[in-house]
Amino acid sequence: xxxxxxxxxxxxxxxxxxxxxxxxxxxxxxxxxxxxxxxxxxxxxxxxxxxxxxxxxxxxxxxxxxxxxxxxxxxxxxxxxxxxxxxxxxxxxxxxxxxxxxxxxxxxxxxxxxxxxxxxxxxxxxxxxxxxxxxxxxxxxxxxxxxxxxxxxxxxxxxxxxxxxxxxxxxxxxxxxxxxxxxxxxxxxxxxxxxxxxxxxxxxxxxxxxxxxxxxxxxxxxxxxxxxxxxxxxxxxxxxxxxxxxxxxxxxxxxxxxxxxxxxxxxxxxxxxxxxxxxxxxxxxxxxxxxxxxxxxxxxxxxxxxxxxxxxxxxxxxxxxxxxxxxxxxxxxxxxxxxxxxxxxxxxxxxxxxxxxxxxxxxxxxxxxxxxxxxxxxxxxxxxxxxxxxxxxxxxxxxxxxxxxxxxxxxxxx
Amino acid sequence: xxxxxxxxxxxxxxxxxxxxxxxxxxxxxxxxxxxxxxxxxxxxxxxxxxxxxxxxxxxxxxxxxxxxxxxxxxxxxxxxxxxxxxxxxxxxxxxxxxxxxxxxxxxxxxxxxxxxxxxxxxxxxxxxxxxxxxxxxxxxxxxxxxxxxxxxxxxxxxxxxxxxxxxxxxxxxxxxxxxxxxxxxxxxxxxxxxxxxxxxxxxxxxxxxxxxxxxxxxxxxxxxxxxxxxxxxxxxxxxxxxxxxxxxxxxxxxxxxxxxxxxxxxxxxxxxxxxxxxxxxxxxxxxxxxxxxxxxxxxxxxxxxxxxxxxxxxxxxxxxxxxxxxxxxxxxxxxxxxxxxxxxxxxxxxxxxxxxxxxxxxxxxxxxxxxxxxxxxxxxxxxxxxxxxxxxxxxxxxxxxxxxxxxxxxxxxxxxxx
Numbered sequence: 001x002x003x004x005x006x007x008x009x010x011x012x013x014x015x016x017x018x019x020x021x022x023x024x025x026x027x028x029x030x031x032x033x034x035x036x037x038x039x040x041x042x043x044x045x046x047x048x049x050x051x052x053x054x055x056x057x058x059x060x061x062x063x064x065x066x067x068x069x070x071x072x073x074x075x076x077x078x079x080x081x082x083x084x085x086x087x088x089x090x091x092x093x094x095x096x097x098x099x100x101x102x103x104x105x106x107x108x109x110x111x112x113x114x115x116x117x118x119x120x121x122x123x124x125x126x127x128x129x130x131x132x133x134x135x136x137x138x139x140x141x142x143x144x145x146x147x148x149x150x151x152x153x154x155x156x157x158x159x160x161x162x163x164x165x166x167x168x169x170x171x172x173x174x175x176x177x178x179x180x181x182x183x184x185x186x187x188x189x190x191x192x193x194x195x196x197x198x199x200x201x202x203x204x205x206x207x208x209x210x211x212x213x214x215x216x217x218x219x220x221x222x223x224x225x226x227x228x229x230x231x232x233x234x235x236x237x238x239x240x241x242x243x244x245x246x247x248x249x250x251x252x253x254x255x256x257x258x259x260x261x262x263x264x265x266x267x268x269x270x271x272x273x274x275x276x277x278x279x280x281x282x283x284x285x286x287x288x289x290x291x292x293x294x295x296x297x298x299x300x301x302x303x304x305x306x307x308x309x310x311x312x313x314x315x316x317x318x319x320x321x322x323x324x325x326x327x328x329x330x331x332x333x334x335x336x337x338x339x340x341x342x343x344x345x346x347x348x349x350x351x352x353x354x355x356x357x358x359x360x361x362x363x364x365x366x367x368x369x370x371x372x373x374x375x376x377x378x379x380x381x382x383x384x385x386x387x388x389x390x391x392x393x394x395x396x397x398x399x400x401x402x403x404x405x406x407x408x409x410x411x412x413x414x
Numbered sequence: 415x416x417x418x419x420x421x422x423x424x425x426x427x428x429x430x431x432x433x434x435x436x437x438x439x440x441x442x443x444x445x446x447x448x449x450x451x452x453x454x455x456x457x458x459x460x461x462x463x464x465x466x467x468x469x470x471x472x473x474x475x476x477x478x479x480x481x482x483x484x485x486x487x488x489x490x491x492x493x494x495x496x497x498x499x500x501x502x503x504x505x506x507x508x509x510x511x512x513x514x515x516x517x518x519x520x521x522x523x524x525x526x527x528x529x530x531x532x533x534x535x536x537x538x539x540x541x542x543x544x545x546x547x548x549x550x551x552x553x554x555x556x557x558x559x560x561x562x563x564x565x566x567x568x569x570x571x572x573x574x575x576x577x578x579x580x581x582x583x584x585x586x587x588x589x590x591x592x593x594x595x596x597x598x599x600x601x602x603x604x605x606x607x608x609x610x611x612x613x614x615x616x617x618x619x620x621x622x623x624x625x626x627x628x629x630x631x632x633x634x635x636x637x638x639x640x641x642x643x644x645x646x647x648x649x650x651x652x653x654x655x656x657x658x659x660x661x662x663x664x665x666x667x668x669x670x671x672x673x674x675x676x677x678x679x680x681x682x683x684x685x686x687x688x689x690x691x692x693x694x695x696x697x698x699x700x701x702x703x704x705x706x707x708x709x710x711x712x713x714x715x716x717x718x719x720x721x722x723x724x725x726x727x728x729x730x731x732x733x734x735x736x737x738x739x740x741x742x743x744x745x746x747x748x749x750x751x752x753x754x755x756x757x758x759x760x761x762x763x764x765x766x767x768x769x770x771x772x773x774x775x776x777x778x779x780x781x782x783x784x785x786x787x788x789x790x791x792x793x794x795x796x797x798x799x800x801x802x803x804x805x806x807x808x809x810x811x812x813x814x815x816x817x818x819x820x821x822x823x824x825x826x827x828x829x830x831x832x
Contacts, residue, residue, distance in 0.1 A: 063475035064497040083478035091509035092502060099501060106585045111592045114667050115683030118674040160512050163545055163554055166519065170527045174516065201754040203816055239534050249535045256531040282819065 072097070072146055094143055094153050101139040105132055126197065133193055140186060149224075155181035168236050172229060179224055180233065184276075187217040191277040202279075210278040217277065237273045241266040245292075248314045250323040251333055252307060265298050318343060321394045329386040338382040339390075343397065346375040350401055365402070372402040486510065486568045504569055511568075515561045522553050562618065571615050583610065593662075594655065601650055609643045666690035675749060675759060676740035685728050693721045744769060747821040755813050764808050765817070769824065772801035776828050791829065798828040 169177040326336035481492035493503040749762040
């Protein structure tokens with residue numbers, strides 16, 4: 001009797017061990033219960049067809065169904081539990097949420113008949129925009145509540161694909177950069193909505209709302225970044241001021257720190273970050289001239305008189321042209337400066353000669369020929385072997401130097 | 415004896431199973447290694463073998479390291495095998511590709527980070543179109559093309575179509591063809607989708623070439639697809655449906671959407687769209703004779719006069735007047751402002767009339783040769799002041815202030831700058 005009982009125990013052990021082994025190999029199904037504060041994923045997640053690698057017949061065990069959950073918090077917990085890396089958990093969840101909201105946004109579309117008038121179209125378009133905005137806000141809030149920070153897969157895509165964005169935000173870590181981009185996208189969209197609601201005719205109440213939006217963005221970004229990162233971010237956004245106002249630095253000796261300081265100064269004249277949300281009101285030519293003079297005065301204090309003169313020279317297209325030519329032809333900077341000054345002197349003198357009423361036409365022509373010859377010599381000596389290239393390219397003004405001025409209407413003589 | 419054999423077999427089996435369980439638990443995953451410097455990310459991803467399978471933790475269906483693989487095709491197949499829905503599997507693979515290429519991109523861009531402000535000073539960031547020609551731009555472009563190739567290789571060209579916003583486009587097409595019966599609509603959309611996929615594939619193929627250069631063969635292929643699409647469309651739709659489609663899709667069809675303040679009826683829209691199409695065709699008849707500039711202008715005036723006359727007959731004088739007003743850019747500017755403040759169109763009309771009257775008076779003064787410069791200036795100033803006063807009264811001070819900001823340039827221009 002003892003032996004059969006021992007056999008029975010051994011057989012039970014066989015069964016138990018076999019069950020454990022099978023469970024470990026396949027994974028035993030675990031029932032997942034939604035926590036009380038459940039955040040539910042779309043139904044599509046449950047309904048999405050599972051695929052088989054072999055012949056399209058679903059496998060009898062579908063492990064993914066044990067991971068995916070209608071409750072996003074549970075879904076995240078399950079993904080983490082199976083060792084899915086955090087960045088991938090985030091991308092999976094956000095993509096799923098994106099997909100869910102995209103489907104939601106596609107429901108209830110508005111059909112526009114071609115004979116529908118502009119007013120009605122605008123009204124419907126704004127109503128639809130409002131619905132979509134509400135959905136987007138809901139989506140962002142959901143993402144933030146799940147991840148603890150802003151995240152937008154579109155911003156992530158921009159960060160990965162757009163060279164300039166990568167370069168501009170490159171001082172931040174990947175995650176921070178995408179978080180800042182997500183915030184900026186969110187606020188830019190909110191600003192755009194206010195402007196569109198106003199049909200781009202901004203009145204005081206719109207500007208007040210936009211200002212509040214800008215301040216919120218400012219506060220949120222400053223909370224997200226440490227002070228030095230925030231400062232750098234603002235400066236990099238502000239460098240658009242240089243482009244917007246056609247400011248150049250060719251031939252100006254400046255340190256990076258000085259450039260950053262100049263950009264910092266410009267912020268009190270035109271805040272580029274703010275302009276993204278609240279467009280600059282139109283300014284008259286007189287106003288523009290006034291603030292430009294005030295800005296230049298501050299640049300002069302920053303650079304000192306000598307380098308400020310270089311800075312002013314850099315704003316002249318003629319200088320930038322010869323400067324670029326010099327660079328292409330590996331000429332020293334001094335050569336470009338000599339040519340530029342030679343040209344400026346020559347053109348000033350030519351103008352004086354043209355206007356000099358005491359000169360006869362013959363004397364004027366002779367004076368211009370002398371001026372041209374002197375200038376050609378000076379420029380040839382500055383440019384050396386590049387002189388021919390210069391004449392064929394940016395140096396075409398030399399040809400016009402000795403040309404007599406166009407006779408004025410009414411003074412024509414036969 | 416038999417019992418003894420059974421016991422012996424059972425004991426051996428117990429030992430074997432226990433050993434198998436212990437081995438399973440010990441068999442942990444091999445961590446993935448980053449690609450070696452100088453190795454193509456795509457090559458590494460394609461060539462690396464799948465990591466050694468690992469057992470899941472007790473109670474869990476699998477461990478991620480069992481499905482993750484350096485080889486993305488294996489990774490994709492593992493995801494499918496565990497029943498991961500296709501869209502999620504795509505997102506995972508795409509995210510992994512982004513992560514790996516992202517690291518490579520950052521390596522390329524890291525040296526530039528130190529030079530950021532130097533690049534600003536030298537305006538290298540302004541010349542955006544020159545970036546792809548720079549050394550780092552070329553490297554990034556090559557890397558982006560490699561990423562695209564890998565996506566196509568692992569996920570198929572459909573993945574690129576999804577990147578190009580296929581679902582959104584389909585929804586837009588659903589709306590555009592909502593007037594067609596459901597079955598025909600679906601088939602027409604399928605045709606459009608197929609055509610779009612051909613175009614996306616075509617463009618992606620060009621993108622893989624240096625500078626996206628196209629050949630004659632590429633051009634011919636485009637023409638063939640267009641022809642094929644047109645033929646299929648013709649076969650699918652009845653002649654009257656095709657005519658309706660062409661009317662709705664014609665350049666002239668969308669006029670109603672750009673005329674605030676004029677809501678046409680369906681009949682008015684149809685009549686006017688046909689008329690506008692005829693006007694467009696008349697202005698540039700295919701295979702028509704070469705015209706001089708003068709002849710072309712004369713022809714255009716004649717066609718426009720015919721168009722206006724016929725339109726007046728169709729609409730009647732009152733509706734035609736409304737239509738003309740809606741076409742007036744200056745009126746639309748004023749109306750935008752009054753609408754912003756919720757004022758009725760009659761206020762916009764009144765403000766517009768003040769503007770018309772002031773401009774007509776200013777024209778008369780400017781063209782009057784009998785006036786001295788001083789008298790002309792004084793009269794124009796007085797017209798300007800009067801216009802400002804009446805506009806301010808008609809619109810009220812707040813609306814007038816907005817009016818001046820958005821639509822008041824003409825007031826300044828009444829008096830020439832000294």
